[in-house]
Amino acid sequence: MSNQDLNIFPHLKVNVPSFLLKTYEILENDSLTDLISWNKEGTSFIVFKPSDMSSKVLANYFKHKNYPSFLRQLNMYNFRKTRNQFGQSEFRHRWFKRGLKQQLNHNLSRSTLQYIRRRNQEESDLRIETKESSQELDNYKREQESLKQIVKDLQETQIKLQEDLNFQQEQSVTLSNQNQNTLQVNYLDYLGNKLNLIVIQPKV
Amino acid sequence: MSNQDLNIFPHLKVNVPSFLLKTYEILENDSLTDLISWNKEGTSFIVFKPSDMSSKVLANYFKHKNYPSFLRQLNMYNFRKTRNQFGQSEFRHRWFKRGLKQQLNHNLSRSTLQYIRRRNQEESDLRIETKESSQELDNYKREQESLKQIVKDLQETQIKLQEDLNFQQEQSVTLSNQNQNTLQVNYLDYLGNKLNLIVIQPKV
DNA sequence: GGGAATATTCCC
DNA sequence: GGGAATATTCCC
Numbered sequence: 001m002s003n004q005d006l007n008i009f010p011h012l013k014v015n016v017p018s019f020l021l022k023t024y025e026i027l028e029n030d031s032l033t034d035l036i037s038w039n040k041e042g043t044s045f046i047v048f049k050p051s052d053m054s055s056k057v058l059a060n061y062f063k064h065k066n067y068p069s070f071l072r073q074l075n076m077y078n079f080r081k082t083r084n085q086f087g088q089s090e091f092r093h094r095w096f097k098r099g100l101k102q103q104l105n106h107n108l109s110r111s112t113l114q115y116i117r118r119r120n121q122e123e124s125d126l127r128i129e130t131k132e133s134s135q136e137l138d139n140y141k142r143e144q145e146s147l148k149q150i151v152k153d154l155q156e157t158q159i160k161l162q163e164d165l166n167f168q169q170e171q172s173v174t175l176s177n178q179n180q181n182t183l184q185v186n187y188l189d190y191l192g193n194k195l196n197l198i199v200i201q202p203k204v
Numbered sequence: 205m206s207n208q209d210l211n212i213f214p215h216l217k218v219n220v221p222s223f224l225l226k227t228y229e230i231l232e233n234d235s236l237t238d239l240i241s242w243n244k245e246g247t248s249f250i251v252f253k254p255s256d257m258s259s260k261v262l263a264n265y266f267k268h269k270n271y272p273s274f275l276r277q278l279n280m281y282n283f284r285k286t287r288n289q290f291g292q293s294e295f296r297h298r299w300f301k302r303g304l305k306q307q308l309n310h311n312l313s314r315s316t317l318q319y320i321r322r323r324n325q326e327e328s329d330l331r332i333e334t335k336e337s338s339q340e341l342d343n344y345k346r347e348q349e350s351l352k353q354i355v356k357d358l359q360e361t362q363i364k365l366q367e368d369l370n371f372q373q374e375q376s377v378t379l380s381n382q383n384q385n386t387l388q389v390n391y392l393d394y395l396g397n398k399l400n401l402i403v404i405q406p407k408v
Numbered sequence: 409g410g411g412a413a414t415a416t417t418c419c420c
Numbered sequence: 421g422g423g424a425a426t427a428t429t430c431c432c
Contacts, residue, residue, distance in 0.1 A: 007429085017414065017416080018414075018429090019414075019415070056410090062415080062416085063267040063268065063415070063416075063427090063428080064415085064416060064417085066416080066417080068417090068418095069415080069416055069417070071418080072416075072421090073414095073415070073416085075422065076414090076415090081421090124418090176427080182274065183429090195430060200419090216429085221427090222417090222426075222427080222428070223426075266427080266428085267415090267416080267427070267428075268427085268428060268429085270428080270429080272430095273427080273428055273429070275409090276409090276410085276427090276428075276429085277426095277427070277428085279409060279410065280426090280427090281409085285409090286432090397425065
């Protein structure tokens with residue numbers, strides 16, 4: 001099922017995130033109202049049977065069946081969780097309401113998205129704080145450079161060592177096969193694996 | 205199937221990315237060798253039937269069945285694609301080889317991986333032009349710590365590698381003697397070289 | 409082949 | 421509840 005198939009807002013140019021579309025779809029699915037549905041007013045939705053969400057809902061709409069992942073996404077989009085008087089989890093977001101689909105001669109979902117994006121933006125802005133002396137910064141920069149050079153040297157040396165060790169092991173294997181001897185293990189394959197697969201080109 | 209089930213490196217404390225584990229698993233699956241398998245030397249792997257990958261391979265190992273997504277991941281982990289003489293796609297990464305599983309018997313300390321991860325993060329942060337110096341300073345401080353740690357790790361690993369290499373060489377010599385084989389290499393010269401290589405003593 | 413947005417997982 | 425790593429999608 002492609003995103004396009006699920007687009008309940010075809011007249012909008014913006015891409016509504018798949019997660020929101022799918023969650024809305026779930027709430028439109030009448031066969032699921034025992035497990036999850038809008039509240040009476042259609043201003044929030046309630047999960048009645050979290051334990052059944054996994055196989056009966058999530059698996060059919062998402063690429064997983066983990067309820068916590070569903071929660072994580074709701075959280076991501078700023079839904080707020082409350083408990084109602086029956087102890088049920090109720091999730092609400094000021095733009096996410098029943099009938100959303102019909103109301104869209106207004107650009108509700110657009111504002112939702114803008115809201116979300118703005119929020120993300122502000123978050124990274126928040127990380128910007130007061131500065132300290134550029135003197136100190138310079139010192140760190142310089143020390144950094146020499147450390148990086150050392151790391152680079154060490155890495156090069158290890159790569160060479162590894163090649164040697166590989167060669168050596170091949171030799172031993174050959175000899176050992178003739179001889180029935182046992183071999184030792186090799187350490188840097190692991191290291192190389194880590195360092196390279198995960199990309200470690202020291203930024204110089 | 206959880207990540208744990210797939211962990212072919214159970215003795216490692218670090219997490220090997222799921223994608224790598226699964227790709228390795230695929231290559232270990234004998235029933236798939238018609239579609240995808242190691243090359244003769246076990247130094248790369250070949251996709252023989254890209255068209256069958258989707259339903260017969262990917263769907264069983266990943267949360268999708270899109271061949272392009274598989275390619276994207278290979279790309280992400282720096283695998284290089286080439287075409288062999290039969291026009292087949294061959295993927296190779298210098299540390300990703302048949303038998304990898306057996307070779308991985310060493311622990312690199314967790315901090316090395318943390319360094320790598322943090323560094324990736326900072327790299328993307330670097331693209332934020334608006335970054336100010338207090339944050340920058342912070343990053344430097346943190347990276348400094350990590351670099352020191354990684355230098356330490358590398359040195360330790362280096363020492364172990366060296367010991368292994370020495371051992372390995374003794375083995376070979378012994379084996380070789382028993383075998384009446386003549387070896388191509390002169391081990392003493394070789395060892396001498398190694399000792400030179402390893403003498404990098406960064407002042408930390 | 410890779411940047412970037414979104415989804416999923418893992419962890420505190 | 422949310423930060424961060426990894427996976428998947430989408431797009432150039």
